[in-house]
Amino acid sequence: MITILFIFLLICSFLCLYRISKGPSPGDRVVGIDILGIIVVNFCTIITYLTKVDFYMNIALSWALLSFIGTLAVSKFLEGKGFDE
């Protein structure tokens, strides 16, 4: 069962990579990167489920946080403002 789940998540990652490489506008690429960040959280969760070791959840939290900040920064850049205003 866990193997099926891994295969699903791998397909998800490759679909996101397709969108990142193909996307016509910069916004499309950023959507792909944002979704890929949340897929990584899924991977960390499954590894926590398999190994019963709790510090993989720390990695998941940090990854979600940094992905959120990166998306905000790129969207502010697309909006046409500087980072400081």
Place this chain on the structure above:
Amino acid sequence: MREILSLIFMIVGGFFNLFGCIGLVRLPDIYNRLQASTKCVTLGTCLTLLGMMINGPLNSSLKGFLCAIFILITAPTAAHALSRASIKAGINLWEKSVVNKLKEEEK
């Protein structure tokens, strides 16, 4: 019993993730893509975390709870910021779109 329940939740979460990513590829426009992928991937991740929380040590269950709340708050916010920035950057809607109140207001 708990193992079977958690496996069911995780498989359903994986299906929702897959639907979100198929939507990311198939839909024609950045706004539609953002909508489908944000909804599906958020609920799929929360279901995967719930499956881990049911059958896991207490430490990782509590951290998973915090992670689920964090993703429920931040993923819609990131989608809102990105769509607003795309509107400001002048990326148009799909050509078969029906109505655009935002553009009518600006005229």
Place this chain on the structure above:
Amino acid sequence: MNNNEKGMSIIVKTVTRWIKGFIFLFGLSIVLFGHLTPGGGFPGGVIFAATFILITLAFGKEYVLKKIGKTLASELDSLGALLFLIIATLGIYFSGIFFSNFIEKTHPTGNFKLFSSGIIPLCNISIGMKVGSCLFMIFIIVSVVRVIFEDGKGKLITTEKKDKK
């Protein structure tokens, strides 16, 4: 719809207001548990810097420069480096070896607690201060200072100065 508003939209501002304290607490926990779990001074410092970068992105630079100015950031930066050096030098004073662990440790086979590893948490805290304030200063300097060209020669200005005029 008003484009003159500082920062991003109201939703991003409110979410930032809610979660900034929790992000800072998460960074502190990564620094303090650096000897028990993966993490330590550098990742914790990056998360400290990420908190202030998030506030700068959401609210604009006045809000964050009022709270932690460039002088305070550089003072924290120097203080972190100095603390790290003082801890290392105290090792020479107590046992004759640079960086020796002079605080008593519990036995490695016992239970690992928060204060069971001597000077390693203190080193982690000083590295976290150093890295966090230094990354924040890099971000502020890159985003605030701009170069304008007047009459063919480059001139370095900051937008802080421009606001005062």
Place this chain on the structure above:
Amino acid sequence: MKRGILTFLLFIAWIFLTWPFGKEIDWQVLVVGFFISILSGYIFGEGFTESPHKFFGFKRYLWAIAYIPVLIYWCIIANLDVAYRVLHPNLPIRPGIVKVKTRLRSKSGLTVLANSITLTPGTMSVEIDSNGYLYIHWIYVKTDDIEKATEMIVRKFEKILERIFE
């Protein structure tokens, strides 16, 4: 008082993050957590909330608990809806941006409303106005009238959110 509220919430988050009540209570973690939650509550406390007296109304918590099943129900409906639209070979979509009006005034209420709209069937909040107007991207536009769209999108959350945040 704002700082006190944030300190309390941060201490709960610290206990969730590092569960100290294992076989025996780990007092070192508790004491360190108390001090660092005071520290970060002091640094970030003043901007945390704008109206701290709303934290002491007991009825608001009951309504907040009642809000969770509503959100979960609409969330699952939204995901099935997206799955239907994505897997259908003809892509039955008719997108557009509509305008709705809300009665909520407080910033927290507007934020929760916008995030809930993003998670529910076929809608995503794009732009927010200072007068209480929201611009919604709808994947299958049924009407472009303001009143009808408000009735269909916003009403189901607004009735509960008014009791929580106003």
